[in-house]
Amino acid sequence: MLEIKNISKVYGAGTTKVVALNNVSLRVNKGDFIAVMGPSGSGKSTLLNIIGGLDSPSSGEVLLDAKRIDNLDENALVEIRREKIAYVFQEYHLIPSLTALENVLLPLTFCGANKKDQKALDILKRVGLEKRAEHKPSQLSGGEQQRVAIARALVNDPSLILADEPTGNMDRKTGKEILALFDQLNREGRSIVMVTHDPEIAEYAKEIVVLQDGQIVDKINQEGGNKC
Numbered sequence: 262m263l264e265i266k267n268i269s270k271v272y273g274a275g276t277t278k279v280v281a282l283n284n285v286s287l288r289v290n291k292g293d294f295i296a297v298m299g300p301s302g303s304g305k306s307t308l309l310n311i312i313g314g315l316d317s318p319s320s321g322e323v324l325l326d327a328k329r330i331d332n333l334d335e336n337a338l339v340e341i342r343r344e345k346i347a348y349v350f351q352e353y354h355l356i357p358s359l360t361a362l363e364n365v366l367l368p369l370t371f372c373g374a375n376k377k378d379q380k381a382l383d384i385l386k387r388v389g390l391e392k393r394a395e396h397k398p399s400q401l402s403g404g405e406q407q408r409v410a411i412a413r414a415l416v417n418d419p420s421l422i423l424a425d426e427p428t429g430n431m432d433r434k435t436g437k438e439i440l441a442l443f444d445q446l447n448r449e450g451r452s453i454v455m456v457t458h459d460p461e462i463a464e465y466a467k468e469i470v471v472l473q474d475g476q477i478v479d480k481i482n483q484e485g486g487n488k489c
């Protein structure tokens with residue numbers, strides 16, 4: 262469903278030039294669960310941002326359902342991302358002044374108020390937070406805030422979820438609860454590409470892609486042998 266071909270990303274020029282990605286190709290099929298690992302600065306976030314259209318490559322192609330999206334204008338890209346791709350960040354990126362329910366409602370711009378509320382509540386229930394709907398982010402634990410962020414990511418029913426160090430700000434036990442949720446979403450047929458530093462978290466994925474100096478240096482298939 263999503264493919265990147267011979268992607269390179271260069272930041273800066275001259276003495277400040279950084280090659281963040283160097284000729285990277287990767288396919289994400291329906292139902293894939295890929296963990297991207299590698300040292301700090303190896304290009305993991307850059308890769309995820311290019312897959313999700315948050316950043317554009319210096320060269321190479323990004324294809325979504327066999328259509329090129331790397332050369333689309335901003336508006337067309339926003340439209341595609343809203344329909345198919347959801348992002349989950351390490352820092353949750355919730356709006357502090359809004360309740361959990363209001364945060365989840367944010368992307369739901371196109372349906373009536375009552376329907377919206379019900380849908381957002383259903384999704385909060387799905388992530389185990391129906392009792393926290395009226396709480397603000399500051400009243401929630403890190404794991405709960407990430408669940409709200411995941412609920413917000415799910416409202417538009419994405420087929421691909423991109424997560425950059427989604428458990429980076431929590432203890433491992435809470436991280437594993439978040440991964441159990443990702444595992445369920447993956448079993449529903451959603452594809453997941455997740456950046457992580459933690460080998461125990463990466464074990465939940467079906468495949469591990471290892472980046473080093475902007476290049477894929479290893480691909481490890483974990484199907485059959487992983488935790489889930």
Ligand SMILES: Nc1ncnc2c1ncn2[C@@H]1O[C@H](COP(=O)(O)OP(=O)(O)O)[C@@H](O)[C@H]1O
Binds near residue numbers: 272280300301304308
């Ligand atoms: N906006 C930017 N401007 C300049 N250099 C950048 C920018 N974003 C990332 N880089 C550089 O690109 C490399 C890869 O960064 P990144 O993808 O964030 O790595 P990772 O997520 O693996 O830690 C690093 O050397 C980083 O300093």
Ligand SMILES: [Mg+2]
Binds near residue numbers: 305307
């Ligand atoms: Mg990063």
